[in-house]
Amino acid sequence: MKYNRVLVDKNEVISESTYSAYYPKNTGKYALNVVLSGQANYTIEKREITLVPGSFIFLNHDTSYSNSIESKVEVNTFSVLFDPDFVADFEYSNLLQDHVLLDQPLRFKERERRFVESIHPLKGNIKFNLQHLAKHVENGVNDELLLSEYLNHCLANYYKLYHSEIIKREASLQFLNGTTKVEILKRLTVARDFMISNHNKRIRLEEVAQVACLSVNHLLRTFKQAYQQSPHQFLTGVRLQQAKHFLRNTDYPINEIVDIVGFECPSSFIRLFRNSFQITPGQYR
Amino acid sequence: MDFNQVYQVVFVKCEESSLSFFCNIPGFTIAEKIEIQGKECPILQSGNGDLIMLVEKATIEADTIVLKTDDCVRDYYLFNQKNIPGLTKPRYVAHGMELCFLDPSGNRFILTEERDYSEA
Structure with missing residues (x-):
């Protein structure tokens, strides 16, 4: 087993290689969890998901979750835990206009962002930036400012991905009510995560629909609207x-x-x- | 020196000040000096192995030179600490990431990190 943890201000970067582990976690931090090889099981509130290689999940700071690894092959994981203030400050300073920032420099502490939690493919810039970050951590670099640059980039990459994978897909759903769109997309992400987690099993459409709390027809119709493909595809x-x-x-x-x-x-x-x-x-x- | 390697010629107003500028940039080292028409021209190697030859000229037209890097974020951080003039924040482009800086002669250097998104 190999475990490496680096503190970057109040954020943490953790890389681990192991065959067996159990973490009952509720860190109070936003968690970006990546599996590089093998599989890791997560219990996120009442949901059971499996992270497979080339995927990651971004969990909210107030989400109660645990994760376990029990494998015959070595499992390599990489996690970045973002302090809520860091995320709020990032969002505040990147998304608001200068005059607002100057007038209310500490307003970021007032808001706490909640994301729709979903498994995403590890690809594009977030993959490359995480690889660089992992390499520096592996090489023992502990320059907080340098590591912080990568954390900022990773967060920027995640926001962009979140916008295209969640916000834009919400908008593509053909419902008039905004709240309905949000709720449907949440359920569709549950369906997606279930399929990713159980891709190696025989899954029936009824099962996916049941997990997502949607009827089969509703699932088929809305899944196609959001992802431009059927659940089977x-x-x-x-x-x-x-x-x-x-x-x-x-x-x-x-x-x-x-x-x-x-x-x-x-x-x-x-x-x-x-x-x-x-x-x-x-x-x- | 491996003569199969290609180097880019960079015309500079003052070799001495350019040399001291580049030697101050993290990752750049003097690879060799070669004589051209009775004049010694330094060849510099970037962190990624790209070679540039500095040639002093009285009047120059500022040029754009593209060099490769394996990590733009790291380079930006290191260059920023050295107060490299004209340094831009790394930005995402179609083929990866890039940043720019200026040398004392006004040449624009683009440092580019190529990322293969096809397998990503």
């Missing part, structure tokens, strides 16, 4: 991405990967993989 995409991860990072035989990621037969997996990425799994490897 989304699930296939998650499985293919996971297959890519295993092809790139392990020497497991393709048949085994097909089984691990939840496809039923190798031939349909190869066909789907080729159709999606214009390359066969063997060539990709």
